[in-house]
Each structure stands twice: as C-alpha cells, then as structure tokens.
Amino acid sequence: MVNIVFKFFIAISCLLIFRGLLAEPLLDGADFDYGEYLSGQCLTCHQNSSDEGIPAINGAEALYIAKKLILYKNKELENEVMQLVAGALDKEQIASLAIYFNSLEK
C-alpha cells in the first residue's frame, strides 16, 4: 500500500514538474482568435513580403515575440512606434499575438 502511494506521489510530482517545464507563463491566457484580430495592427507594417526597414515576424517563435513586446513595453528597446504599440498591450494580448504570429507561415 505504501508502495502504491509512493509511486502515485512520484507520478504526480513528475507530471507537475513536466507541466511546469512545458507551460510558459509569458504565454498564459493566449487566445488565438484575439491574436488574429490584434495582429491587424501589426500587419500594417510587418509583412513577410518585405524585410526592409521593418522585420518580417511571421512564424517567429512565440516566446521570442512575447519577450520582444515586453522589452518594447518597458522601453528597454528603442523605437517609438513599437513602444507605443506594445505599451498599450496587456499580458493576455501579448501572449495572444505571440501564438498567432507563430502560427503563420514564414
């Protein structure tokens, strides 16, 4: 009996640790449809047809996008337009944009 409880405990612990590794707090609350709508604001400038002057971001890693947006939001990266856009996004919106752009073809 003790053995079974111990195995169960180990299994649950492993599951929780594994989930912890997988789940990325920056992407918590991501909503794909919301990301698709919000992306409209980005797509005025960011298109994969051109990488000149403004980077193409379709298909970029979700975490990369989220981290960049947070850096712009905190004004740790320079660019007035991006600081303005990111400054008006909350955590859920950043996560939603990150997973949406990640889903697009490079």
Added chain:
Amino acid sequence: MNNLSRRSFVSFALASTSLLAMPAISTGSARPKVVVVGGGAGGATAARYIAKDSKGAIDVTLIEASKHYYTCFYSNLYLGGFRDYDSIGHSYDNLSANHGVNVVHDWAISVDSSARKVRLGSGATVSYDRLVLSPGIDIKYDSIDGYSVEAQTKMPHAWKSGTQVKVLRDQVLNMPKGGTFAMVPPPNPYRCPPGPYERISMVAHILKEKNPTAKIVVIDPKDKFSKQGLFMAGWEKHYPGMVEWIDNDTHGGIKNVNPETMEIETDLDTFKADVACVVPAQRAGAIAMNAGVTDGDWSPIVPASMQTKADSNIYVLGDASVASAMPKSGFSANSQAKVAANHIRGELTDSRVFPAKFSNTCWSLVATNDGIKVGANYKAGEEKIEVVDKFVSKTDEGNAKRKKTYEESIGWYNGITTDMFS
C-alpha cells in the same frame, strides 16, 4: 458644376435612361453580402479582411473605378524623385484571386438605403446586407475664388495622387531658373496633415539640385501645421534661405487665385508664381453625401464599430469619416477598416467581436535619409475616437536615427500595400 459632379450627373443621366434595361448584379449565393465602395487604404483593406477572415462565408464586392490604384502616400516621394511612378501603382487582381472578392470597376452613383442597394455608373444595382463606404475626399473647387476644375492643370492640387502629381513634377522640373514655386496648403480638416509640408520638402530637394536660386513661398490658410518645428528646422538645415512660410495671421487671408496670371492674392500682397500647387478645402467623397450619411462635409461614425450614426448598415472609413483625434491618413483608414471588418463579420456570421483598437503613424521625408514621424494609439470613446498615447520625432535626433526612420517608412509602405492588395 465641377468635374466630379458633372461626371456624376452624366453617369446618373445615363443610369436613369437605362435603368429598366439593366439587371442587378447577382453573385448567385445566399451568403450575406458586403459591398465596399472605394479601393483605397480603407476599402481595399476592409474587402480583403472581411473576405479573408470569413473564409468565404461572406460575399464581398468591391466597387472601384480605377483598375490601378496609385497611392496618395508616397506620391510626394515620386514628386521628389525618390520613387518611380510605377512603384506607387497597385492592381486589385490578388483580391479576387486570393480571397474571392468580386471586384467591379465602376463608379458607385447612389445608395438606396431602405432597399439596401447601390446603383453603379453602368446602371446596374448591387444589393448589400452591410455597406462600407471609403470614398476618400472630394476637392471643394469653389472654396478658393478663382480656382476651378479647369484651373487644376495650371495650378495642380495633386492631392489625389495619379496624373496630377506627374503634371506637378513636370512643372517643377521645367521651372525657370531662379523662379518661384508657390504652395497653398488646404485649411483643416484635410487629407494627410503633414502632406503639404513634405511636398514643400520634396520640391526643395529637386530645386536644390536643379535650380538652386529658385524660391519657395508657402501661403498657408493656417497659423500652425503638423510637425511644424521638425519641418522648419529641416528646411533651414537642408535648404537654407529657400523656403518662406507665411501664416494666415501675417498675410491676412487668401482672397483669390488667378491661373492665367499665376497670381495668388492675399490681404498683404499679391504673389506671382512660376509654378503653383493650390490645394483647396475638402469634403467626403460624393457617394457618402449621396448615401445621406454625412453631417456637413464629413460622415459622423460610432467609434466602436465605424458604423455611421445615420444608418447602422452603412460604415464609413478613412478620410470621409469624422474620426475625431485620428488624422485623415492611409494608415488611419487601414486601421479603421480592421475594426469595421471585425464588427461586420460578427454581425453577419456571429464571429467574435473584439474591442476597437486604432493606431496611426505618419512618416514624412524632409531630405535624403532624413525621415520624421508622428504617431498615436487610439481607443473608442462613447462619442469620439480618443488618443491613448502619442509620440513625435525630436528635432535633435542624430542623422543615423533619421535614416532609420526613413528606412522604416519604406518598410511601412511595403507592409500596408501588401495588407491592402495581396
């Protein structure tokens, strides 16, 4: 009767005589129908997003007279020799091929809002469940004494891109040595607030190289203008002594223009020009007037959706709308189109509707590699679109930053035209 209203009248007369013989344009489906009038930054974007995001669930028709659209944004860069003419022209082919938009090259003449039908120049009618009007501006030719449709070849306004900008460029290139270029900017509100001053910069750029003793005089009906400090510092830096800006308070008001003598008369003085760009006051494109959704010169809208206050089945985008704090720009129209597209899809297909979010940035080129910008974020207030946050370039920025801003504007041009036409 001005050119546009004359054309409208002729079209209307033709439409009236052939009304009984003309069939309605049928798209042969029971899908909800959206008709978009005007294929610019507002209309092309709205048509593309509604068709693309509804994945065929909505039948979208775009009515646009021109087969090729020449963007108003960047037409100043063509004028200054930074772009060739073809590079600012775009076709509608991809909207049909990639998203199934039914593109009809015709004029929209009138709207029967109770029957929900648009009548075209051909006499045909198109029915709609929701109508999006994005007609841009019409020029109020009679807002300046002496100006007219005929005058526009001698004193081009060149405020709707296309061939007028070509005419103006030829005139500047062929101006007599040491001659005078006069610019009369429009009064508020008008399309592209920094546009007249970017235009002055581009003309100065040409003259500095080809005609360095020439002068530019700006006879403004306003006492201040967009990015004024940045432009004036740029003119002094790149074109010292060439540009004289005279505000309304100083010249006392523009009394009239004379295209025959190339004179512009103000209370203060009469200015004689060799080349003159005269941009009169503006109003919403005629179809917004005909649809009965305007109040005065522009169309009031509900900020959360871009529906008109007069008719909830009709949306007005871009220059023609009263967008409060948002300037009349291609970027604004593109941004508003996405809010409207999301709302229309929600109404017609029960898709999720998200809160309106608007943004705008206007880039201007002052000289080679000297780009400046102004931008803002907006939200939908109860009555008005309201500023959330904003920025403007600084006068003491270094050359590297200005070059980067110009390069960013190229990225934006490629981005927005892809967003409209791909």
